[in-house]
Amino acid sequence: xxxxxxxxxxxxxxxxxxxxxxxxxxxxxxxxxxxxxxxxxxxxxxxxxxxxxxxxxxxxxxxxxxxxxxxxxxxxxxxxxxxxxxxxxxxxxxxxxxxxxxxxxxxxxxxxxxxxxxxxxxxxxxxxxxxxxxxxxxxxxxxxxxxxxxxxxxxxxxxxxxxxxxxxx
Ligand SMILES: Cc1cc2nc3c(=O)[nH]c(=O)nc-3n(C[C@H](O)[C@H](O)[C@H](O)COP(=O)(O)O)c2cc1C
Numbered sequence: 084x085x086x087x088x089x090x091x092x093x094x095x096x097x098x099x100x101x102x103x104x105x106x107x108x109x110x111x112x113x114x115x116x117x118x119x120x121x122x123x124x125x126x127x128x129x130x131x132x133x134x135x136x137x138x139x140x141x142x143x144x145x146x147x148x149x150x151x152x153x154x155x156x157x158x159x160x161x162x163x164x165x166x167x168x169x170x171x172x173x174x175x176x177x178x179x180x181x182x183x184x185x186x187x188x189x190x191x192x193x194x195x196x197x198x199x200x201x202x203x204x205x206x207x208x209x210x211x212x213x214x215x216x217x218x219x220x221x222x223x224x225x226x227x228x229x230x231x232x233x234x235x236x237x238x239x240x241x242x243x244x245x246x247x248x249x250x251x252x
Contacts, residue, residue: 087125088166091116091175092187096138099208100237104140111206111236112175118246119173119204126169132186133158147179156189166194172226174219175204177236181213188222197225202249204232206239 093110211233232249
């Protein structure tokens with residue numbers, strides 16, 4: 084069994100790329116998560132909401148904004164409950180309204196991060212991590228949170244070298 088784990092959220096569907104709406108079959112964060120899997124042989128766990136987000140971008144941002152305003156913990160299809168066997172946990176997500184999508188809160192709050200090394204990565208459309216690094220300190224109590232990696236969504240297919248350097252840090 085590998086000693087590292089990647090926990091991530093990513094949404095396919097309609098999204099903005101430099102001011103233009105495009106439909107993507109694989110989410111940007113998933114592309115990065117798979118590079119990390121490839122480079123480290125880490126185990127991969129995707130956090131999936133029980134109710135999928137709308138494929139339509141404008142509808143999705145409305146749903147996500149309401150969830151955040153309500154400090155919601157949306158139900159997820161399957162939850163990880165034990166990360167005891169892992170030393171390094173990569174945590175990946177898109178920046179949604181300045182922080183992690185709420186299903187990540189649902190998942191991360193169920194885990195014991197005491198003594199773990201956490202390496203966060205985010206994809207975004209200009210705001211980088213936003214407040215998510217601060218939020219991760221609350222969500223991953225007791226973890227040693229390492230320097231994060233922030234990648235614009237439009238650049239993910241050119242980012243494998245950057246990811247490889249960051250994984251080794
Ligand atoms: C609901 C929603 C909210 C978003 N909010 C922000 C934001 O506040 N700042 C930002 O830079 N990008 C924002 N974005 C853009 C995404 O962070 C970016 O497209 C990301 O790469 C999407 O990753 P994914 O394809 O893995 O889901 C938002 C996108 C969505 C769908």
